[in-house]
Amino acid sequence: MPIDAAKATSAEPRTTELAWEPKDVLLYHLGIGAGVPATDPGELRYTLESRLHVLPSFATVAGGGMALAGGLSAPGIEVDLAAVLHGGQTVTVHRPLPVRGRAVQTSTVPAVYDKGKAAVIVLRSEAADEDGPLWTCDTQIFVKGEGGFGGERGPSSRRELPGRAPDRTVERTVREDQALLYRLSGDWNPLHADPEFARLAGFDRPILHGLCTYGITLKAVVDEVLGGDVARVTAYTTRFAGVVFPGETLRVRMWREPERVLVSVTAAGREDAPVLADTVVDISPEGV
Numbered sequence: 001m002p003i004d005a006a007k008a009t010s011a012e013p014r015t016t017e018l019a020w021e022p023k024d025v026l027l028y029h030l031g032i033g034a035g036v037p038a039t040d041p042g043e044l045r046y047t048l049e050s051r052l053h054v055l056p057s058f059a060t061v062a063g064g065g066m067a068l069a070g071g072l073s074a075p076g077i078e079v080d081l082a083a084v085l086h087g088g089q090t091v092t093v094h095r096p097l098p099v100r101g102r103a104v105q106t107s108t109v110p111a112v113y114d115k116g117k118a119a120v121i122v123l124r125s126e127a128a129d130e131d132g133p134l135w136t137c138d139t140q141i142f143v144k145g146e147g148g149f150g151g152e153r154g155p156s157s158r159r160e161l162p163g164r165a166p167d168r169t170v171e172r173t174v175r176e177d178q179a180l181l182y183r184l185s186g187d188w189n190p191l192h193a194d195p196e197f198a199r200l201a202g203f204d205r206p207i208l209h210g211l212c213t214y215g216i217t218l219k220a221v222v223d224e225v226l227g228g229d230v231a232r233v234t235a236y237t238t239r240f241a242g243v244v245f246p247g248e249t250l251r252v253r254m255w256r257e258p259e260r261v262l263v264s265v266t267a268a269g270r271e272d273a274p275v276l277a278d279t280v281v282d283i284s285p286e287g288v
Contacts, residue, residue, distance in 0.1 A: 003119050003146050005112035007076030014074075018063030018103045018127060022049045024185070025099055028058050031182035032215035033172060042228050046219070054097040055222065056233045057215040059127070059135040060089065062097075063105070064186035072141070074109050077121060079143045082201075086210050087120060087142035088157060088278075090237035094133040096230065103127040103134055113154030119146035120154060140239075157239055159278045161262055166253035168224045171268055172216055173249045174208060182212040208244040213275060217265050220252045221281050225261050234282045241277040242267070250275065259283060 026047060029035070032055075034046035045053045072079060105127040113120040121141040127134045175181070179192040187209055190197040198206045218236055226232050244250065244267060251268040254261050260283060265276035 003079065003112060003121070003143070003149065004076035005119075005149065005151050008074055008109040008112055008121070009076075011075040011109065014107045016063070016105050016107070018101075018105050020058075020062050020101055022052055022099045024062070024064075025052060025054050025058055027181075028061055028185045028215070029055065029219075031178070031185050032057075032212055032219055033175065033178065034219065042223060045228055045230075049099075052099045053228075053230045054099055055215065055219055055230055056091055056093045056097060056135070056236060057211070057218045058097060059091050059093065059137055060211050060214070061185040061187070062101075062103070062127070074107075074121075074123070077109070079146060083144040083146070085142040085144070086139070086240055088140035088237070088239040089211065089214055090138040090235065092136045092138075092235040093233060094135060097134060098129075101129055101134075103129045111154065112151060114147050114149055114151035115142075115153060116147045117145065119143045119149070119151075157237075157278050159262065159280060161264060162255045164255070166264075167256045168254040170220055170224055170252050170254075171249050172220055172252060174216070174244060174246050176247045178212060178246050179206055179208050182209050187211070203243070205245060208246055210240045213240075213244050213250065213265065214238060216250060217252055217263060217276055217279065218281065221254060221261050221263060225254055225256055226283065229286075232283045232286070234284050236281050238263075238276045238279040241274040244275055259285070 029046040035043050044051050105125050107125045109121060110124050111122040123139045125137045183192055191201055192206050192209050195205055222228060222230055249268040251266045253264045261281040263279040266272035267275055
């Protein structure tokens with residue numbers, strides 16, 4: 001099924017209305033592993049409504065939205081769902097996210113890249129409320145077998161990690177039921193819950209949502225490097241490099257730089273198989 005890149009990138013923006021409440025934020029935080037230990041003051045920032053701070057990656061699920069599904073319904077895009085992978089994700093936050101809100105989200109396809117044997121569709125979703133812009137999400141959708149249409153290859157997202165040892169290394173064990181919790185925030189893909197469906201997709205059991213790993217990782221960086229200050233995160237980008245199974249342990253390595261944190265995430269029990277690569281958390285100076 002061909003992709004009409006010109007039609008996709010020139011289509012009129014699509015708008016949707018989003019709304020969320022504290023319970024949606026709390027559920028998202030639980031879905032990415034917050035609340036352990038349950039009475040830890042640092043964890044209560046994520047799990048108690050009276051102290052609630054919103055992790056910026058909540059933007060990927062706010063209002064129950066699924067950017068990946070939205071991108072596949074854009075004009076000019078007709079693809080086989082079996083050929084689709086979530087290639088990468090970037091969230092840029094323009095100000096701290098409110099615990100309760102209503103916003104209008106505008107979605108466009110700013111680019112379709114030709115990678116030779118595959119295509120990469122970039123879906124941009126920009127959300128704003130009555131006080132102005134809230135966030136911009138760029139979702140990269142990798143479609144196998146749809147390249148070769150003569151388009152631009154696009155920029156490289158590869159980032160070299162420092163040669164020195166990481167400044168922080170932590171491990172985060174994924175709960176056996178983590179995917180079942182996370183899907184309650186809006187991603188109902190049976191690949192993450194139904195063993196039979198997972199086997200049909202080539203996995204021996206359901207896999208964790210990539211965006212769940214994305215959230216787990218950002219929380220680790222905020223907790224370990226930023227002292228729990230979610231407001232210092234200005235942008236967060238990653239490339240999905242491998243799958244995670246519920247019950248596995250993630251090894252998160254962090255390199256602190258003046259205005260960013262470089263991150264590598266691997267599956268500790270599978271000889272550090274890559275999970276997230278080319279991962280950067282941009283941060284504002286302390287006290288700003």
